[in-house]
Amino acid sequence: xxxxxxxxYTKEHxxxxxxxxxxxxxxxxxxxxxxxxxxxxxxxxVDKEVEQFEQLLSVESVKSASDIFSPIxxxxxxxxxxxxxxxxxLNRYCYDKxxxxxxxISDADETSNLLTADEYRNYLASLDxxxxxxSAEE
Amino acid sequence: MAHRTPLYQQHVALGAKIVPFGGWDMPxxxxxxxxxxxxxxxxxxxxxxxxxxxxxxxxxxxxTTGLDRLVSQPLADQPVGTCRYGFALNERGGVIDDLIVYRxxxxxxxxxxxxxxxxxxxxxxxxxxxGTGVFNDVSFATAKLDVQGPLSRDVLRPLVSGIERLxxxxxxxxxxxxxxxxxxxxxxxxxxxxxxxxxxxxxxRLWEALLADPxxxxxxxxxxxxxxxxxxxxxxxxxxxxxxxxxxxxxxxFADPVKDFIGAEALRTEVLRGPSQQLVCLASxxxxxxxxxxxxxxxxxxxxxxAVSGTFSPALGIGIGMGFLKKEFTSHGKEIIxxxxxxxxxxxxxxxxxxxxxxxxx
Numbered sequence: 001x002x003x004x005x006x007x008x009y010t011k012e013h014x015x016x017x018x019x020x021x022x023x024x025x026x027x028x029x030x031x032x033x034x035x036x037x038x039x040x041x042x043x044x045x046v047d048k049e050v051e052q053f054e055q056l057l058s059v060e061s062v063k064s065a066s067d068i069f070s071p072i073x074x075x076x077x078x079x080x081x082x083x084x085x086x087x088x089x090l091n092r093y094c095y096d097k098x099x100x101x102x103x104x105i106s107d108a109d110e111t112s113n114l115l116t117a118d119e120y121r122n123y124l125a126s127l128d129x130x131x132x133x134x135s136a137e138e
Numbered sequence: 139m140a141h142r143t144p145l146y147q148q149h150v151a152l153g154a155k156i157v158p159f160g161g162w163d164m165p166x167x168x169x170x171x172x173x174x175x176x177x178x179x180x181x182x183x184x185x186x187x188x189x190x191x192x193x194x195x196x197x198x199x200x201x202t203t204g205l206d207r208l209v210s211q212p213l214a215d216q217p218v219g220t221c222r223y224g225f226a227l228n229e230r231g232g233v234i235d236d237l238i239v240y241r242x243x244x245x246x247x248x249x250x251x252x253x254x255x256x257x258x259x260x261x262x263x264x265x266x267x268x269g270t271g272v273f274n275d276v277s278f279a280t281a282k283l284d285v286q287g288p289l290s291r292d293v294l295r296p297l298v299s300g301i302e303r304l305x306x307x308x309x310x311x312x313x314x315x316x317x318x319x320x321x322x323x324x325x326x327x328x329x330x331x332x333x334x335x336x337x338x339x340x341x342x343r344l345w346e347a348l349l350a351d352p353x354x355x356x357x358x359x360x361x362x363x364x365x366x367x368x369x370x371x372x373x374x375x376x377x378x379x380x381x382x383x384x385x386x387x388x389x390x391x392f393a394d395p396v397k398d399f400i401g402a403e404a405l406r407t408e409v410l411r412g413p414s415q416q417l418v419c420l421a422s423x424x425x426x427x428x429x430x431x432x433x434x435x436x437x438x439x440x441x442x443x444x445a446v447s448g449t450f451s452p453a454l455g456i457g458i459g460m461g462f463l464k465k466e467f468t469s470h471g472k473e474i475i476x477x478x479x480x481x482x483x484x485x486x487x488x489x490x491x492x493x494x495x496x497x498x499x500x
Contacts, residue, residue, distance in 0.1 A: 036167060037172050040427070055480075060457075061172075
């Protein structure tokens with residue numbers, strides 16, 4: 001499972017990469033694998049204001065629809081239009097070409113609510129342990 | 139604890155994502171994903187483990203055992219060696235299950251039912267069979283492998299000598315890897331395909347033999363649902379239920395119009411009065427798909443029904459689905475809106491099936 005060291009993460013499996021008060025947001029490798037083949041991305045409107053952990057957009061895979069939440073509060077500056085034409089970019093390049101939106105961050109202190117790469121890695125490991133725990137109880 | 143098919147270990151070894159389905163742990167998809175599995179089925183050949191499905195063997199004449207009253211399809215004129223699709227109904231005309239009847243011999247039948255309904259169906263059959271009829275639930279002794287896709291006949295030729303003679307909805311008993319088993323030309327994908335009923339514990343051998351052919355890929359329940367929606371086949375719990383009749387689901391041709399069976403009276407009344415709701419096929423204007431539970435609206439915003447199935451269609455490149463429209467909206471135009479509290483999308487009402495290139499009768 002790929003994790004980028006200097007990005008920040010949510011427990012809902014979004015990532016944000018912050019540079020000069022602009023957060024580039026996407027979904028993690030774990031998320032894209034769990035979703036399966038992604039077939040539709042509903043991009044938010046440019047200038048949309050979002051609160052941290054509020055629904056930002058939704059994506060659909062062949063068999064399901066899922067909400068994606070904003071890791072950080074702010075205003076949507078730009079959306080990745082390429083995803084409309086080819087949603088499978090999210091499966092293939094979730095950390096670079098598969099970025100979804102860029103947000104102008106309104107409260108930089110909110111990053112304390114996010115997970116570092118190490119914390120996210122530990123969080124994934126704990127999910128894994130829970131999975132194994134469940135099957136051991138059968 | 140959920141049931142496991144005799145191929146559970148094979149699915150795990152292949153890296154399948156396992157999900158609960160109708161009381162069973164089943165492979166949803168394999169690592170290559172649903173789109174690749176779709177391509178394998180529509181272009182080449184794919185195999186599904188459907189060992190979870192139920193099989194009943196009934197011995198005796200259709201009329202004296204009461205079997206004829208249990209199912210909607212005509213049995214008296216069904217030739218030995220053929221299959222017929224139909225329903226077991228309740229007195230209200232609602233569907234207890236959809237099923238296929240195989241006439242094994244003049245007085246011997248196999249009934250194939252949905253996994254989640256095995257216990258309910260067995261109780262219903264036992265309650266209504268009478269006289270000299272013998273009922274045997276062989277579900278847990280019978281594995282079922284579905285070999286589906288345009289190349290399925292070519293793939294099976296070396297394993298099933300004489301496979302060519304099977305026409306659509308017929309079956310035979312063949313020697314497959316040393317076992318005398320039923321092979322039918324049936325399926326759930328809209329492609330040329332076969333279902334092999336195989337001894338439970340020997341199923342891994344057949345599965346491995348099929349996968350040894352490089353033209354064959356394993357496919358899971360995820361793509362199975364996509365494929366069946368593309369050809370508008372019903373799935374119990376979605377298009378059919380105890381509260382939905384075959385008339386509402388657009389399937390009344392699978393109910394004999396003259397014979398006496400449980401629910402027949404209710405169906406005839408419903409045909410005369412017109413059903414309260416009707417199944418429709420929805421082709422989305424975008425890649426966004428209708429999903430089970432989405433509301434359906436007229437273009438002027440009137441609530442008109444509900445979606446019961448939906449998926450992205452890899453064959454068409456758009457979202458597709460099925461839903462029920464209330465009677466008063468069935469002739470309200472060819473456009474419908476689907477969605478929930480978060481979004482609305484336009485769809486066209488289209489004739490079934492969505493996907494028309496299937497090799498089913500090839």
